[in-house]
Amino acid sequence: MTAPQHIAALFLAICAAAARAEPPITAIAFAPNENILVVGSQQGLELRAWPSLERAGALPTELANVHDVAFSPDGAMLAVAGGAPSESGEIELIDWSTRVRIGRAVLGEDVLYAARWRPGGSELLVTGGQGYAAIINADTLKPRCELLGHTRAVLSAAWLSQDTALTAGVDSTILLWNTVTAATQRSLNQHTDAVQAIIVQPPSDAMQRLLATIGADRTVRFWQPNIGRMVRLARLDSRPTAAVWSANGEVIHIACWDGRVRSVRAEDAELLREAKAIDGVAYAIAMAPDGDVVVAGSAGQLTRLRVPNTHSNPN
Amino acid sequence: MNALALLLSMAIGAPPERAVDFDTEIIPVFTKAGCNAGACHGAAAGRGDFRLSLFGADPATDYATIVQEFEGRRINYVRPEASLLIAKPTGQLSHGGEMALEPDGAGAERILQWIRQGAPRYDARHLVEFHVEPTTVRVAAVGAEVALRAEATFSDGSHENVTDWTVFTSNDPGSVEMDAKSAQARLLRPGKHVIIARYLECIVPLSLTLPYQDVESLVHADPGSNWIDEDVLRLLKELRITPSPRVDDAGFLRRVTLDLTGRLPEVETVRAFLADAAPEKRMVAVDRLLESDAFVEYWTFRLCGWLGARTFPNEPEAYTTYRAWIAEQLRADASWNDTARQLVLAVGDSHTVGPANFARTAGDARGQAELVSRAFLGVRLQCANCHRHPLDQWTQDDYHGLAGIFARLDRGQIVRIQARGAVTNPRTAEPARPRIPGFADLDPQSDGRVAFADWMTAPENPYFARAMANRLWAAMFGRGLIEPVDDLRATNPATHPELLSRLASDFAAHGYRLRHTLRLLALSDAYQRGAATEKNAFDDRYYSHALARPLEPELLVDAIVDVTGVPERTPGIPPGTRSIAIPPGTTAPSLTALGKCSQQEVCGSNASGGGLPARLHLLNGRLLNAKLAGDDGALHERIRAGASNEAIIEEFYVRACGRLPSVAEREYWMPALPVNHSAERTAVCEDFVWSLLSSREFTTNH
Amino acid sequence: MRRCDGVNRRALLRAGALAGWGLIPALLRGRAMAGQSRPRAKSCILLWLDGGPSHLETFDVKPDAPREVRGPFASIATAAPGLRVSELLPATARIADRITVIRSMTSPLGEHGLANEYLLTGYKPSPALTYPSYGAVLSNDRAAAHELPANIAIPSASAPMGAGFLNARHRPFNTGGDPADADFRVEDLDFYPGVDGERMDRRREFVAQLDRLQARVESQASSADLDPVLEQAYQLVTSPSAKRAFHLQEETEAVRAQYGPRTLGQSCLLARRLVERGVPFVTVFNPGWDTHDNLVVRLKEGYAGARVGVGLIPTFDQAFAALVTDLDERGLLDETLVIAMGEFGRTPKLNSGGGRDHWPRVFSMALAGAGIPGGQVVGASDRTGESPAERPITPADLARTIYVLLGIDPDSELHTPDGRPVRINQGGEAIQELLG
Structure with a gap:
């Protein structure tokens, strides 16, 4: 390129920048049994219609950063987790039917990265920066107990049963908790870098639910959580950021740093397909009611993507 | 182009704001503020869950970390000023590194502007040239200040004053004080000092000189014997240091004999040399020494040391073969590049193939990578084991990649290439891809050693010839042009950069032959200067006078053996073996007492060696006392033969100091030694020789 | 809190001026303190634990940390309320009321050579000058006529313990040999x-x-x-009489047994004999702490399957406790500064070989004597022993404190052979807790 061309490129870049200054979307969730998607970013909470993905309203929030949105098992409540980095972890509770915020709490001194409802919906497991993990009451949002064990940011959490849950994060360990006693039952140590997400296989007829984890070591790992054994592993070409199980529990779809989605089969850890979803980094992925996925990430991008499913879709 | 810009600005509907470029404008802000230094977020483990590449060497990863990691927590697009990236370093939020950026300063302002633009990263431009003014400065007085100015040229054709974003570091803050904010250097002491300017990936050393005195003082302004003196004299002139006069013949002969052969000149040689009136006698002496067997033996000892040659239990053949091979290379005046090549590539039975022992010296591939870089390139790669070398360009990929080249070697008695073998690169947690450091990745399937050896010994290699030229200089002058001699890097420039470059090219141009360069050095005026005078005694690096250096333990023992005429006995070693020929790892009590390091120890700077234990050993130990008291020694033989005191005094002065005693010395000793044959006379004579061998003059090369 | 790379005084002053922080009075206090103090201790014994002892297995055990941080050993209570140490330090635990533990030492240097230089001299290594070690500075200060060398190393010193730019006569005198040998002699x-x-x-x-x-x-x-x-x-x-100082055989069997039969113990006993005779600085060099693998064998057992642990920590425990006790019983503890430290700590997370790698960001050390109030813990590391949680202390701070305790003005100047003045301590702030 000659110098003038370079300068031209720079100016074009500014035009692009002006268009791309939108913050990344960092959390998405489908409202159960409704064709509505909740989308969280630094601009707040937005509602999008499915499948058009067009704007369909907004929700109230004070969170500077939104890192997780999660509907209660009965679909009546929406938990929103995030906060101000290095200042406060914050959680808000929104009554879905009225779209009114009915609760708010500050938890910890760094953002919350995850809020997961306990089966039954009486409590939430929340995790965040600086090793924070706690079980909080879903009505009062007050912590019942802190889960002490992680040394660095806890990026992801999942319930395995009524009384067991998993947390994982930057210290590259996955901890299995007895949530009644707040004691660690097991620590799963195989990842060599931060664990980005931890997701539990949907219930099925199979005797045991698998656990899938993705890590900054660019691996996806499948585990038998109760015996703490890693059963399979696949390496990915890009760093994974978020993942979701297919409804039948046979495939996981992994959003990656390169904006692509990689689908990996659980039974043999084979990469079935990868497809471009967005430009930049894909931070969030959710299963749509029809078996497609919705992917969100850099510069407010949100897109729908058809993904493989091994057998017939049970819809 | 103007029309285009106008068009574009109209399209945006506002005056055009230049896009802040992450790679060339944001990274320097972090580097300048110290954020990506090894002690802060540049540490291998990062700091506070925030890890940047050391000095911003990896902008792509840094961008991902800053903008994208943890779902973009560090950037606030909606309220840019609330971004963690601003709030932390400006102290709005508690920060382990305190206030690294002033809240209203240009650095914070630039970061903010960049975030307002959406925190983008384009492949917009890169640094093409970095230039600092002035590169060499001469100031006249203590306290003088020099303003430094840095300019960068980028691939988009722009030139910018980047003084504010350049990190200036004084290599010696006690001599040059650097005000980081104003980019002003203040000279506190005379001498030639170094400031390192760092901007993006560029490191530029600047030299600042302040003369030692006000008056011009070169006593003799002759041009010197050869081109080596041009640079040495130029710097002395600049610093206004008076060089010492030429060393006398006896002093020259002793010095050059020790440096080239590791021993003292023989009595007859001294006498003949002193009597010789030929003007070119020093040159003749140098040539004679370079052709001698003693040269081969001594330089074999030196090369074995530099190569870290070692012994293995119950395998004496290995070292013997190795040593014999090195001696053969020296005898044949082999090219150093050829020798090095053979050492890197040799395979086979180390008991019969000498150079194959090189691969066995270090126990594993990483060790061999360190040894190769240290021995042949004068580069310390160790730091890059865990992170990018903080003072140099070496990355972890370089380090583990070089180790990868040697990963397939079987280092048993039979050195051979195995089908597989790899080292793990901790950065990627995967097998390291074989790599020539700072140069190119290699095909993991091929034997990377060949490509590496080609690269290493190629004339264009910036390190290979310099490393050896510097070592040879250090061997002759007692100090390297670069110190330490195995630490060549941009941030550790030579005292005489042009001289080292010229020396290296000359070494390469003359077939990498050690004898050629050694001869050149020995015949320079710089080498032939006398010891210090009052006026230049402070000088320890500009070569205004010869530096006195203690004889190494091996040389001291051998010299004592030669003067006393009594061979040293070391258990398990044939009597009469010189200390420089004793295999490393041998238990040699005299050498240990004099401070020689064992094979296991790492002794760089002889901090505790020698010293009091060595003195005690000379005072009370067997080494000197037994040799003096023994009937078979030279002193007792002379006494038995009826030698006069005068003859004894003269002979031992020549033996030990390589010179005749002065009048004052004769006048002191004559009355001190008893005349009549008696036990008393023998004892006093022994004490006389003892004191000669304990004196500064004897125990140093000067 | 301070800058990660240790305090640069000028930077601090600038930052202080900008932010209006009250740092300047603190600095001035630190200096004034130094100027007027009288020597607390006549001598110093440095137990140099070469290679970098694990803080997590010695003085900063983290029983509540995750398993991969916690390591193989438990912690025990000590004679000092609130101070817990490794279970491998029972003897030290019994005398903990006479020692002070610093848990927030921090340095940026994680390579042995550079870290050694920093910890043994208190100066950050520089290419321009080789700095003198504590022993050499003390020898330079106390070189007054004395038959025994002022700076002695048992059995031998490493390169960074040298005299630096000071005269070679201040280098440590290596006794050589093994004090644990029955016929040990210099x-x-x-x-x-x-x-x-x-x-x-x-x-x-x-x-x-x-x-x-x-x-x-x-x-x-x-x-x-x-x-x-x-x-x-x-x-x-x-x-x-000077030579007799080295005759360990003059000690009773009971005393010798108290220190333990191994080299470190007998070296400490020899160190006690030397300070008793007025030697200002004695280094006891204890190698082997670079424990990249197999903590259990190296630190506890000594050899695989040992029934009674003879590894690094039990050996140190017996020797250190015996030394402090013996000095105390002889009335020498108040005039002797005892320091036990190495060049850095070890990584919080155990590596795949069951060891720990270099970790300078936070580490621990122990001191006794010199009138330092005992039973103290100064500073703290965070939950996993990864960074200082409070009161970060740099090697320069430590150096300043050591010099003040030994009655050397840390702001006075040394001179290089070419006449350049070099302040004894650069950029350090005295640790007030140790000055009582």
Whole structure:
């Protein structure tokens, strides 16, 4: 390129920048049994219609950063987790039917990265920066107990049963908790870098639910959580950021740093397909009611993507 | 182009704001503020869950970390000023590194502007040239200040004053004080000092000189014997240091004999040399020494040391073969590049193939990578084991990649290439891809050693010839042009950069032959200067006078053996073996007492060696006392033969100091030694020789 | 909190001025303190745990940390309320009311050579100057006529313990040998057969004359004097009482047993004999702490499957506790500063070999004597022993404190051979807790 061309490129870049200054979307969730998607970013909470993905309203929030949105098992409540980095972890509770915020709490001194409802919906497991993990009451949002064990940011959490849950994060360990006693039952140590997400296989007829984890070591790992054994592993070409199980529990779809989605089969850890979803980094992925996925990430991008499913879709 | 810009600005509907470029404008802000230094977020483990590449060497990863990691927590697009990236370093939020950026300063302002633009990263431009003014400065007085100015040229054709974003570091803050904010250097002491300017990936050393005195003082302004003196004299002139006069013949002969052969000149040689009136006698002496067997033996000892040659239990053949091979290379005046090549590539039975022992010296591939870089390139790669070398360009990929080249070697008695073998690169947690450091990745399937050896010994290699030229200089002058001699890097420039470059090219141009360069050095005026005078005694690096250096333990023992005429006995070693020929790892009590390091120890700077234990050993130990008291020694033989005191005094002065005693010395000793044959006379004579061998003059090369 | 790379005073002042922080008075206090103090201790014994001892297995055990941080050993209570140490330090635990533990040492240097230089000199390594170690500075300060060398290393010193730019006579004198050997002796202290005191005097006179007459090497400005190292050697070998200091055999079996039969213990006993005779600085060099693998064998057992642990920590425990106890019982503890430390700590997370790698960001050390209030813990690391949680202390801070305790003004200047002034301590702030 000659110098003038370079300068031209720079100016074009500014035009692009002006268009791309939108913050990344960092959390998405489908409202159960409704064709509505909740989308969280630094601009707040937005509602999008499915499948058009067009704007369909907004929700109230004070969170500077939104890192997780999660509907209660009965679909009546929406938990929103995030906060101000290095200042406060914050959680808000929104009554879905009225779209009114009915609760708010500050938890910890760094953002919350995850809020997961306990089966039954009486409590939430929340995790965040600086090793924070706690079980909080879903009505009062007050912590019942802190889960002490992680040394660095806890990026992801999942319930395995009524009384067991998993947390994982930057210290590259996955901890299995007895949530009644707040004691660690097991620590799963195989990842060599931060664990980005931890997701539990949907219930099925199979005797045991698998656990899938993705890590900054660019691996996806499948585990038998109760015996703490890693059963399979696949390496990915890009760093994974978020993942979701297919409804039948046979495939996981992994959003990656390169904006692509990689689908990996659980039974043999084979990469079935990868497809471009967005430009930049894909931070969030959710299963749509029809078996497609919705992917969100850099510069407010949100897109729908058809993904493989091994057998017939049970819809 | 103007029309285009106008068009574009109209399209945006506002005056055009230049896009802040992450790679060339944001990274320097972090580097300048110290954020990506090894002690802060540049540490291998990062700091506070925030890890940047050391000095911003990896902008792509840094961008991902800053903008994208943890779902973009560090950037606030909606309220840019609330971004963690601003709030932390400006102290709005508690920060382990305190206030690294002033809240209203240009650095914070630039970061903010960049975030307002959406925190983008384009492949917009890169640094093409970095230039600092002035590169060499001469100031006249203590306290003088020099303003430094840095300019960068980028691939988009722009030139910018980047003084504010350049990190200036004084290599010696006690001599040059650097005000980081104003980019002003203040000279506190005379001498030639170094400031390192760092901007993006560029490191530029600047030299600042302040003369030692006000008056011009070169006593003799002759041009010197050869081109080596041009640079040495130029710097002395600049610093206004008076060089010492030429060393006398006896002093020259002793010095050059020790440096080239590791021993003292023989009595007859001294006498003949002193009597010789030929003007070119020093040159003749140098040539004679370079052709001698003693040269081969001594330089074999030196090369074995530099190569870290070692012994293995119950395998004496290995070292013997190795040593014999090195001696053969020296005898044949082999090219150093050829020798090095053979050492890197040799395979086979180390008991019969000498150079194959090189691969066995270090126990594993990483060790061999360190040894190769240290021995042949004068580069310390160790730091890059865990992170990018903080003072140099070496990355972890370089380090583990070089180790990868040697990963397939079987280092048993039979050195051979195995089908597989790899080292793990901790950065990627995967097998390291074989790599020539700072140069190119290699095909993991091929034997990377060949490509590496080609690269290493190629004339264009910036390190290979310099490393050896510097070592040879250090061997002759007692100090390297670069110190330490195995630490060549941009941030550790030579005292005489042009001289080292010229020396290296000359070494390469003359077939990498050690004898050629050694001869050149020995015949320079710089080498032939006398010891210090009052006026230049402070000088320890500009070569205004010869530096006195203690004889190494091996040389001291051998010299004592030669003067006393009594061979040293070391258990398990044939009597009469010189200390420089004793295999490393041998238990040699005299050498240990004099401070020689064992094979296991790492002794760089002889901090505790020698010293009091060595003195005690000379005072009370067997080494000197037994040799003096023994009937078979030279002193007792002379006494038995009826030698006069005068003859004894003269002979031992020549033996030990390589010179005749002065009048004052004769006048002191004559009355001190008893005349009549008696036990008393023998004892006093022994004490006389003892004191000669304990004196500064004897125990140093000067 | 302070900058990660340790305090740069000018930067601090600038930052303080900008932010209005009250740092300047603190600095000035630190200095004034130093100026007026009288020597607390006459001597110093440095137990140098070479290679970098694990803080997590010694003085900063993290029983509540995750398993991969916690390591193989539990912690125990000590005689000092609130101070817990590794279960491998039972003897030290019993005397913990007489020691002070610093848990927030921090340095940016994680390579042995550089870290050694920093911890042993208190100066950040510089390419321009080789700095003197504590022992050399003390020797330089106390070099007053004494037959024993002022700076002694048992059995030998490493390179960074040298004299730096100070005269070579301040280098540590290596005793050599192994004090645990039954026939331990320091080589070359006794006259060679056939050489008597008279001849020794003559040799001294001769060599002095020679050096004077040898105009050739008159470069050294001090050439008129006797070679100082030779003079030191002469003083030592001609003093029977000085030589007796090295006769460990004079100690009772009970005392020797108290220190333990191994090299470190007997070296500590020898160190006690030396400070008893007024030697200002004794280094006990204890190698092997670079424990990259197998903590259990290296730190506890000594060899695989040992029934009674003879590894690094039990050996240290017995020796250190015996030394402090013995000095105390002899009334020497108040005038002796005992320091136990290495060049850095170890990584919080265990590596795949069951060891820990280099970790300078936070580590621990122990001190006793010199009137330092006992039973204290200064500073703290965070939950996993990864970073200082409070009161970060740099090696320069430590150096300043050591010098103040030993009665050396840390703001006075040393001089290089070419006359350059170098402040004894650069950029350190005294640790007030240790000054009482």
